[in-house]
Amino acid sequence: MLRPVIRPRRLRQSPAMRAQTRELRVHPSELVLPVFVREGLNAPQEITSLPGIQQHTLDSLRGVVAEAAEAGVGGIMLFGVPEERDAIGSGATDPEGILNQAISAVAAEAGGALTVQADLCLDEFTDHGHCGVVDERGRVDNDATLQRYAEMAVVQAEAGAEIIGMSGMMDGQIAVAREALDAAGHEDAVLLAYSAKYASAFYGPFREAVDSQLQGDRRTYQMDPANRREGLREALLDVEEGADIVMVKPAMSYLDVLADVSAESIVPVWAYQVSGEYAMIVAAAQHGWIDRAGAVAESIVSIRRAGADAVLTYFAVEYARALRA
Incomplete structure (x- = not known):
């Protein structure tokens, strides 16, 4: 009987051996926690389809910041939910609007322990729910939306956002935001495309x-799930326009796109493990069908292995604590 000379199992024979030969390690600072802040709440409110995740008040938000910082999480990405909406999303550029107040609150609370990040998009603030300004024919007007994005970028930077997440998928949004920020004296504001x-x-x-x-x-501005090459094209265009970081979203169903972008990008590449990806893991774990801790770890490791330098995930605090333990 022939005996194999090359035995890859040698490097798997004990926990110590596996740890020493592990190719990838995730650090808590590579995790970003998305957080929702809702106007008009008196107390945090559970989100039914995101078990364990809440909409927060400005007061409860401070506790979230402290918890995330203590766990070593790298940053918090803020989303605002206003009480009133209109066609152009006026609340997004109101310095006293809920998102901009939340940015200021986190900036004051964080004290440099984590990065203050803000979502720049109009969908939360418009009465039609689109990410931009809608014209008389009911289409999202790319260039009219860019003007709103430029205004939002400056207001968010003035509120204290260190990283501005350009999530609207309008053509030219990075160039417009960069020009507006620089003209307003916010050259240090980081653009996450x-x-x-x-x-x-x-x-x-x-x-x-x-x-x-x-x-x-x-579907007229977000990408067709069937398109792989287009994802890389979009990322390279954003780098040309001045993006400091580029992102692939969702993460787990688009690991091929993430790997493509990571292989070509000269700036950091992030990925967003989105709400549905979180909800599937939590629901399956609640039914006892999968091990929650193992699935959380494996899912985030897979995103990092595909090329993400950091991961936005609702599991950020949970997994950061597990890593530190």
Whole structure:
């Protein structure tokens, strides 16, 4: 009987051996926690389709910041949910609007322990739920929306946002935001481009979280899930326009796109483990069908292994604590 000379199992024979030969390690600072802040609440409110995740008040938000910082999480990405909406999303550029107040609150509370990040998009603030300004024919007007994005970028930077997440998928949004920020004296504001953002079914729970008013769909500006090369094209365009970081969203169903972007990008590459991806793991674990801790770890490791330098995930605090333990 021939005996194998090359035995890869040698490097798997004990926990110590596996740890020493492990190719990838995740650090808590590579995790970003998305957080929802809702106007008009007296106490945190559970999000039914995101078990364990809440909409927060400005007061309860401070506790979230402290908890995330203590766990070693790298940053908090803020989403605002206003009480009133209109066609152009006026609340997004109101310095006293809920999102901009939340940015200021986190900036004051964080004290440099984690990065203050803000979502820049109009969908939470418009009465039609689209990510931009809608014209008389009912289409999202790319260039009119860019003007609103430029205004939002400056207001968010003035409120204290260190990283501005450009998530609207308008052509030219990075160039416009960069020009507006630099002209206003915010040259240090970091632009995170949601470069390859797909029109995904996995956003469902998020729409409950932000009380989305969406009419129709977003397929004219978010990407077709069938397109791989286009994801890389979008990322490279954003780098040319001045993006400091590029993003692939969702993460787990688009690991091929993430790997493509990571292989070509000269700036950091992030990925967003979105609400539906979180909800599937939690629901399966609640039924006893999978091990929650193991599935959380494996899912985030897979995203990092595909090339993400950091991961936005609702599991951020949970997994950061597990890593530190």
